[in-house]
Amino acid sequence: MGFFSKLFGLKEPSADVPANTYLTETAIKQKNEDSNIKFKQTKELFIHSLEYYNSINCQCSYPRFQQLIGIDCTNTGNSFKCYDTDLLIDLSAEYFNIEKSELNDENKNEKWVCKKCCSTYEYGWSDFSIYVERQKLKLTKLNVAYVGKPVDKPVPLYLGLMGHSYPSNQEIKNVSFDEFSNYMNEK
Numbered sequence: 001m002g003f004f005s006k007l008f009g010l011k012e013p014s015a016d017v018p019a020n021t022y023l024t025e026t027a028i029k030q031k032n033e034d035s036n037i038k039f040k041q042t043k044e045l046f047i048h049s050l051e052y053y054n055s056i057n058c059q060c061s062y063p064r065f066q067q068l069i070g071i072d073c074t075n076t077g078n079s080f081k082c083y084d085t086d087l088l089i090d091l092s093a094e095y096f097n098i099e100k101s102e103l104n105d106e107n108k109n110e111k112w113v114c115k116k117c118c119s120t121y122e123y124g125w126s127d128f129s130i131y132v133e134r135q136k137l138k139l140t141k142l143n144v145a146y147v148g149k150p151v152d153k154p155v156p157l158y159l160g161l162m163g164h165s166y167p168s169n170q171e172i173k174n175v176s177f178d179e180f181s182n183y184m185n186e187k
């Protein structure tokens with residue numbers, strides 16, 4: 001075992017592994033660029049969806065918003081982060097007043113109150129390992145009626161998941177940007 005393996009507990013590449021198993025520097029760069037483009041695309045989509053929900057009512061009255069922010073791996077005993085959920089929570093923060101939570105079951109707990117309808121949510125952030133951390137936003141009291149379209153199951157995702165253990169494909173599915181965009185924009 002070399003120093004690298006001792007340090008990280010990883011298997012070193014052995015001579016019998018074909019060279020093309022490992023990504024070239026150009027391929028890694030291309031992969032990162034693709035992820036950045038997907039991330040920016042999704043950020044613009046969510047900003048637009050949140051503006052749309054709030055031009056009619058508020059985000060709370062849209063089941064598809066609730067479905068996406070509600071993805072939380074601790075509900076199923078898995079350990080993953082959902083990039084779509086994480087980004088939507090970040091971008092929706094400006095539509096909430098953030099108060100002190102009475103809970104302390106997460107590394108960070110907050111009570112989020114909708115600025116428009118005063119529905120309440122429990123916000124939490126925790127890390128499960130040095131690789132996986134996630135934030136959640138759990139609806140605790142809904143003060144509005146739903147006006148948005150119903151949700152699909154499996155939950156459509158565009159950015160997807162990263163972690164140690166995942167839900168089955170009966171729970172989530174990866175879709176194209178157009179499909180995801182139509183879903184979030186109530187089409």
Ligand SMILES: [Zn+2]
Nearest residue numbers: 058060114117
């Ligand atoms: Zn609301």
